[in-house]
Amino acid sequence: MSENVRTAKFQIGQIVRHRIYPFRGVIFDVDPTFANTEEWWQAIPEDIRPAKDQPYYHLFAENAETEYVAYVSEQNLVPDESGEPIRHPQVAEMFSRHEDGVYQARESRRH
Numbered sequence: 001m002s003e004n005v006r007t008a009k010f011q012i013g014q015i016v017r018h019r020i021y022p023f024r025g026v027i028f029d030v031d032p033t034f035a036n037t038e039e040w041w042q043a044i045p046e047d048i049r050p051a052k053d054q055p056y057y058h059l060f061a062e063n064a065e066t067e068y069v070a071y072v073s074e075q076n077l078v079p080d081e082s083g084e085p086i087r088h089p090q091v092a093e094m095f096s097r098h099e100d101g102v103y104q105a106r107e108s109r110r111h
Contacts, residue, residue, distance in 0.1 A: 008032070008055040008074070013095060013103040015080040016059070018072060020048065025059030025070055026086045026103050028094055036071055050075050060088035 008030045010016055017024035034041065034052035041049065050073035057077060061070035067088040085091075085098045095103035 008057075010055075010057060010074070010077060010079075011102070013105055015082075015086060015101050015103070016057070016072075016077040017080045018070075019076045019078050021063075023061050023063040023070065024080045024082075024086070025061030025088065026091055026095065027057045027059055028090075029058035031056045031058075034073075040071075060086060060090050060094075062086060062088055 010027055010030075012027050012030065015024065015026050032055055034054075034056050036056070041052070044050070055074045057072050057074065059070045059072060061068055069090075080101065083101060086103075091103065094106060096106050097104050
């Protein structure tokens with residue numbers, strides 16, 4: 001087990017955008033290192049394939065046409081400065097309000 005795992009640069013609830021592709025989203029989970037399939041990773045063009053030893057983020061994402069879930073390496077994300085909320089339908093299930101580019105996580109309703 002490697003001890004040089006980096007601290008995540010972005011936080012759950014933060015709105016980010018992709019550095020290369022035209023989409024943005026809100027982070028709903030973070031993996032300390034790559035945790036998807038080898039097939040998924042190999043499908044990324046080699047010249048832009050990110051390293052596995054960095055945080056990876058699960059996003060409720062959107063582009064001009066649609067909403068979806070994305071899995072993105074830290075090196076390919078930048079903060080979204082637009083101040084616009086995310087329209088993804090699942091955002092309201094996990095987060096309450098949007099303030100200063102960050103969504104607040106809903107309180108757990110477990111009994």
